[in-house]
Amino acid sequence: MNSTRLVAAIFAASLLSLAGCTQAQEAETPTASGASSADAKGGSTGSTGPDGASRLDAVKESGKLKVCTTGDYRPFTYLDPKSEAWSGIDIDLAKDLAERLDVEPEFIQTSWSELMPDFLENCDIAVGGVSISTERAEQAFFTDATLTEGKTPITRCEDVSKYDTIEEINRPGVKAITPLGGTNEVFADENYPKAEIIRFKDNNTIFDEILQGRADVMTTDASETKWVAHEKKGLCAVHPDKPFNFSQKAFMVPRGDVVFQEYVNQWLNFAKHDGTYAAAEKPWFG
Known part of the structure; x- marks a missing residue:
């Protein structure tokens, strides 16, 4: 191969290499939405299923x-x-x-x-x-x-002043009732280790346990205490507008x-x- 043909061959190989790099860069170039061009054509972005479907x-x-x-x-x-x-x-x-x-x-x-x-x-x-x-x-x-609210107690109306702080509820002899498996139970476990925690299965009848004297107080979301106090005579929400903590639904x-x-x-x-x-x-x- 003479020198002219050798230079031409080297130049052609360089062009092919440059084209390959350009194509690879284009495949990874982000789109306006932040996804790569491959993602924009239907590939997975991590926000949908593997086929891009939602x-x-x-x-x-x-x-x-x-x-x-x-x-x-x-x-x-x-x-x-x-x-x-x-x-x-x-x-x-x-x-x-x-x-x-x-x-x-x-x-x-x-x-x-x-x-x-x-x-x-x-x-x-x-x-x-x-x-x-x-x-x-x-x-x-x-x-x-x-909704933005927090946990607050509900108890018999005559006992509101007895259970308006965590310290008052977290005492030996206090029966703090809670439904199983939700954030109310987590709150009770974390805040009332000294009290007697009653874990109750039926969230539809749990407030009757307080009315009947088998439990003293329940700490739940302020919105629920407002509704229950409205529905069940004898039960009162304890400072629902100033809950113990911050939570959202x-x-x-x-x-x-x-x-x-x-x-x-x-x-x-x-x-x-x-x-x-x-x-x-x-x-x-x-």
Whole structure:
């Protein structure tokens, strides 16, 4: 090979190498949304399924919105044992979400102790006064908060002054009742080690235990204490506007599915401003 042909061959090889590098860079170039061009064409970004599909697409395709909820936490979720009818603030909101998606809601009853495994296996969304926690956030995404409040006691009205601090409840001889498997039980375990903690299975009848004198006090979300005090004569919420701690409620959606999370957040924003949310609350809070 003479010197001219050798130079030409080297130049051609250099061009091929440069073209390959350019193509590789283009494949990894971020788009305006932050995903690579390969992701923009349908590859996984970590926010959806491996084929780029969202739960939003799956719900639309199936024609059903599968909703996990306990049915035992009024005013947010309640399943009437006789009529088997669902009611509650979050139940009405889930129905509205399904209507806007043009699908049917399917309510799947769970318990607080089984909420997460049931949600992960069976549901598209979980509602019903679900408190945001870091433990739950390890396995699911939360929507924007639907309510900001905290834990506060409820007791017999004549005993309000006896149980208005954590120190007063955390004493030997005090019977602090709590439902199983939720953030109320966690709060009781963390704050009332000296008291007698009564773990009760039926969240629908738990407040009757206080009325009947079999328990002294229960610490739960301020919203629940307000509703119970309104419904059950003889029980009073203890400083519900000044709770012991800070907490928020929200809906749970699949972890990593930003598309579905953003859709539900946008719907929730509309619901809070077009009267939908207020209409769902009115039968319970007036």
